[in-house]
Amino acid sequence: MYKIPLSELKEKIIATGKITDTEFDGRIKAKINELSGLISEEGAAHIIANELGISLVPPSDAKLKIKEIYAGMRNVSTVGKVTRLFEMREFSKGESTGKVQSIVLGDETGTLRIVFWNDKVNEIKDVKEDDVLVIKDAYVKENNGNKEIHMGDRASVEINPEGETVESVRKTTSYERKSIKDLEGGEDNTEIMGTVVQVFDPRFFTVCPQCNKRVMEDQCATHGKVEPSFSYVMNAVIDDGSGNIRVVFWKNQTNHLLEKNDEQIVEYKDNAASFEDVKTELLGEQFKLLGRVQKNEMFARLEFHAQIVEKASAEEELAKLEKE
Numbered sequence: 627m628y629k630i631p632l633s634e635l636k637e638k639i640i641a642t643g644k645i646t647d648t649e650f651d652g653r654i655k656a657k658i659n660e661l662s663g664l665i666s667e668e669g670a671a672h673i674i675a676n677e678l679g680i681s682l683v684p685p686s687d688a689k690l691k692i693k694e695i696y697a698g699m700r701n702v703s704t705v706g707k708v709t710r711l712f713e714m715r716e717f718s719k720g721e722s723t724g725k726v727q728s729i730v731l732g733d734e735t736g737t738l739r740i741v742f743w744n745d746k747v748n749e750i751k752d753v754k755e756d757d758v759l760v761i762k763d764a765y766v767k768e769n770n771g772n773k774e775i776h777m778g779d780r781a782s783v784e785i786n787p788e789g790e791t792v793e794s795v796r797k798t799t800s801y802e803r804k805s806i807k808d809l810e811g812g813e814d815n816t817e818i819m820g821t822v823v824q825v826f827d828p829r830f831f832t833v834c835p836q837c838n839k840r841v842m843e844d845q846c847a848t849h850g851k852v853e854p855s856f857s858y859v860m861n862a863v864i865d866d867g868s869g870n871i872r873v874v875f876w877k878n879q880t881n882h883l884l885e886k887n888d889e890q891i892v893e894y895k896d897n898a899a900s901f902e903d904v905k906t907e908l909l910g911e912q913f914k915l916l917g918r919v920q921k922n923e924m925f926a927r928l929e930f931h932a933q934i935v936e937k938a939s940a941e942e943e944l945a946k947l948e949k950e
């Protein structure tokens with residue numbers, strides 16, 4: 627059974643006009659009594675819907691709105707716009723290695739994280755923010771109280787198919803704003819706001835153009851000899867008055883930070899001197915960063931891994947202060 631919250635079940639059932647608000651509450655109580663309390667309110671609501679001939683389950687081939695997607699669903703299809711693109715991460719489990727990459731997809735009802743594993747990661751290697759994706763036959767899991775779409779073997783993704791548009795996106799992810807001095811390491815979904823006080827040169831490395839994994843001497847473990855492309859990572863120190871932290875910007879985040887594209891940034895690889903101007907320009911700039919806090923054991927320091935980089939907006943910050 628899907629995990630649909632009681633309030634939403636009630637809303638759906640009452641919307642059919644087959645039962646009123648008060649009747650619904652009465653029938654829930656009666657049903658729980660009838661079953662000697664051995665059922666949850668949600669369970670009772672499902673039974674009542676069934677008794678009234680109300681289908682809470684959308685037809686299996688329908689494209690669902692993000693809001694209509696619940697943990698436990700299988701064969702889910704949906705369409706949305708990419709609002710965030712996270713870096714691909716490699717991991718090892720015993721003898722084998724794998725990779726995982728997630729994106730955030732949104733429509734006018736909300737946003738949702740979509741997780742691609744192993745070979746599925748290759749299918750989104752050219753995906754950019756604002757691309758429209760049609761997801762089919764995926765399943766939905768709950769992770770730390772959040773719904774996530776997982777791309778299993780049967781799942782498929784279409785990128786910018788003709789005729790599919792997504793007009794607006796309602797952002798729902800909530801990030802908690804923290805002072806840098808309060809960061810401890812291990813926090814996810816954290817927001818900091820501060821000024822760039824130090825900038826380091828980007829570091830470049832070669833990746834396989836097909837799977838984005840790091841390659842050494844043009845040899846990809848999966849794709850053999852390849853013509854590698856370049857990826858990069860960049861660090862900067864951000865200060866918010868309470869303290870400072872070293873922030874790690876991977877490729878997409880570096881692009882946002884510098885407001886440049888891949889080609890423009892790769893040019894600095896052989897021309898480090900020209901990057902000095904970029905550094906100077908960045909110093910003193912204020913950014914709002916969303917991401918996670920990690921302990922770097924080797925250097926015994928905290929690092930902020932930026933996932934979303936936005937120029938701080940003075941109006942937004944003032945509004946926030948007024949609210950507090």
Ligand SMILES: [Zn+2]
Pocket residue numbers: 834835836837838839846847848849850
């Ligand atoms: Zn490869």
